[in-house]
Amino acid sequence: MNLHIKQVAQKLHTTSRTIRYYEEKGLIKPEKSHNDYRIFREEQIQLLQTILSLREIGMSTNQIKNTMENGQELDHHLNHQRSILYSDLLELKDMIGALDEMIASPSGDLFEKAKFLKELKEKRQAWTDRWSFDQQAVTYNVDLKKEGYAFNVHEGYDEALERAYQLIDASVGETGVDIGIGTGNLGSRFLEKGSRIIGIDQSDEMLAICKSHYPEIDTRHGHFLRLPVMDHSADFITTSYALHHVEEQDKILALEEMNRILKPFGRLVIADLMFDDDEERARVLQAFKNQGNENAIEAIEDEYYADRSRLVSNLENLGFQVDCNKINDILHIVFAEKKG
Ligand SMILES: C[S@@+](CC[C@H](N)C(=O)[O-])C[C@H]1O[C@@H](n2cnc3c(N)ncnc32)[C@H](O)[C@@H]1O
Known part of the structure; x- marks a missing residue:
C-alpha cells in the first residue's frame, strides 16, 4: 500500500x-x-x-x-529508556518530598533543603563502574571458580547463594528482584519455584549473558540507588556480591530504595562481603598484614565492604526485623523481613 x-x-x-x-x-x-x-x-x-x-x-x-x-537492538535502548524514566520518576518524588517539607515548615531553611535535594540527585547519578563489569561478564562464571588466588573473595560463594535461596523460601507467583544479578547465578534459582524474577544490573554485558542463559528473567538496566521497579511491588529482594560496590555512606540510600520497592512483609537477603563492624575490619586487615598478604588488603580497600552493624541498624530503623549469620571472616548473610 x-x-x-x-x-x-x-x-x-x-x-x-x-x-x-x-x-x-x-x-x-x-x-x-x-x-x-x-x-x-x-x-x-x-x-x-x-x-x-x-x-x-x-x-x-x-x-x-x-x-x-x-544498528543496536531496540531492546537495549528500551531498557535504557526505562532506566532513565525511573530515574526521572525518583527525582520527581524527591522533589515533591522536599517541596512538601518546605510547605509544611515555611520558616525552615529552604536553602538547606534544596542543598540536600541537589546532593541526593547527584548521588543517584554519580556512580560509575570502576571495575569494568562489562569486560568481566564473559569470563565471570569461570573466574569465580578459579583456585589459587592469594586472596579468594569467592570462597564460600556456593554456600552463600544456597543460604540466600533457602532463607527467601520463595513460592509460586511471587515477584523477586535480584540486584546486581550479574550472570544470573542467584536470581535464576527462584525460577524453579515458579517465581517471577526481575534482574537488575548496571552492566549491559552481564544482563545480556543473564538473558541468554535465562530468557525468563526480566532483565533491567538499573542501579542500587535508582531501582527500575515500582513502589511496593516485590515480594522479595536478593543481592549477592554486589552491594560492596556502593560506597558506605550511600548504602543507606540503597537500603531505602530496596524498602521502597518491597511489599509489606517482604523479605530481603544480602549475601555479601562485609565485616561485623569497624573493629573486626581492623582485626582482619591486621591479620592479612601479618601474613604479608598485600593482595588481600589492596582488594578490600578497593571496594566498600559494609560495616554489618551499621547495615543492621539502618535496616531496623527502616522497620525491618533482621537476622545475620557469617560464612567466613568477610562473607556474611543478612536476612531482613519488613514489618507490616
Ligand atoms: C561480583 S558480581 C556478582 C554477580 C551475582 N550477583 C553473583 O553473585 O554472581 C557484581 C555485579 O553487581 C553489579 N553491580 C555493581 N555495582 C552495581 C550497582 N551500583 N548497581 C547495580 N549493579 C551493580 C555488577 O555489574 C556485577 O554484575
Missing part, C-alpha cells in the same frame, strides 16, 4: 509537519514521485510508527537516530 504524506499522517494520528521533520532529520526516507510528491511504502510507514512510539516514551529524536544508525 503506497500512501501520500497526508494519508500517512491521518493513519498514524500525527501531522504532515511532524513527518517532514523526521525526514529532515534523516530518520525516514520516503520515495518521491515524478511530480515530487512523497510516497510512503509499508516499510516506511512502519518505521514512522516505531519512531512515533519511541517519541511517546520520551526518547529524543537524536537518541532514536543513534539507535537506528548504530
Whole structure:
C-alpha cells in the first residue's frame, strides 16, 4: 500500500509537519514521485510508527537516530529508556518530598533543603563502574571458580547463594528482584519455584549473558540507588556480591530504595562481603598484614565492604526485623523481613 504524506499522517494520528521533520532529520526516507510528491511504502510507514512510539516514551529524536544508525537492538535502548524514566520518576518524588517539607515548615531553611535535594540527585547519578563489569561478564562464571588466588573473595560463594535461596523460601507467583544479578547465578534459582524474577544490573554485558542463559528473567538496566521497579511491588529482594560496590555512606540510600520497592512483609537477603563492624575490619586487615598478604588488603580497600552493624541498624530503623549469620571472616548473610 503506497500512501501520500497526508494519508500517512491521518493513519498514524500525527501531522504532515511532524513527518517532514523526521525526514529532515534523516530518520525516514520516503520515495518521491515524478511530480515530487512523497510516497510512503509499508516499510516506511512502519518505521514512522516505531519512531512515533519511541517519541511517546520520551526518547529524543537524536537518541532514536543513534539507535537506528548504530544498528543496536531496540531492546537495549528500551531498557535504557526505562532506566532513565525511573530515574526521572525518583527525582520527581524527591522533589515533591522536599517541596512538601518546605510547605509544611515555611520558616525552615529552604536553602538547606534544596542543598540536600541537589546532593541526593547527584548521588543517584554519580556512580560509575570502576571495575569494568562489562569486560568481566564473559569470563565471570569461570573466574569465580578459579583456585589459587592469594586472596579468594569467592570462597564460600556456593554456600552463600544456597543460604540466600533457602532463607527467601520463595513460592509460586511471587515477584523477586535480584540486584546486581550479574550472570544470573542467584536470581535464576527462584525460577524453579515458579517465581517471577526481575534482574537488575548496571552492566549491559552481564544482563545480556543473564538473558541468554535465562530468557525468563526480566532483565533491567538499573542501579542500587535508582531501582527500575515500582513502589511496593516485590515480594522479595536478593543481592549477592554486589552491594560492596556502593560506597558506605550511600548504602543507606540503597537500603531505602530496596524498602521502597518491597511489599509489606517482604523479605530481603544480602549475601555479601562485609565485616561485623569497624573493629573486626581492623582485626582482619591486621591479620592479612601479618601474613604479608598485600593482595588481600589492596582488594578490600578497593571496594566498600559494609560495616554489618551499621547495615543492621539502618535496616531496623527502616522497620525491618533482621537476622545475620557469617560464612567466613568477610562473607556474611543478612536476612531482613519488613514489618507490616
Ligand atoms: C561480583 S558480581 C556478582 C554477580 C551475582 N550477583 C553473583 O553473585 O554472581 C557484581 C555485579 O553487581 C553489579 N553491580 C555493581 N555495582 C552495581 C550497582 N551500583 N548497581 C547495580 N549493579 C551493580 C555488577 O555489574 C556485577 O554484575
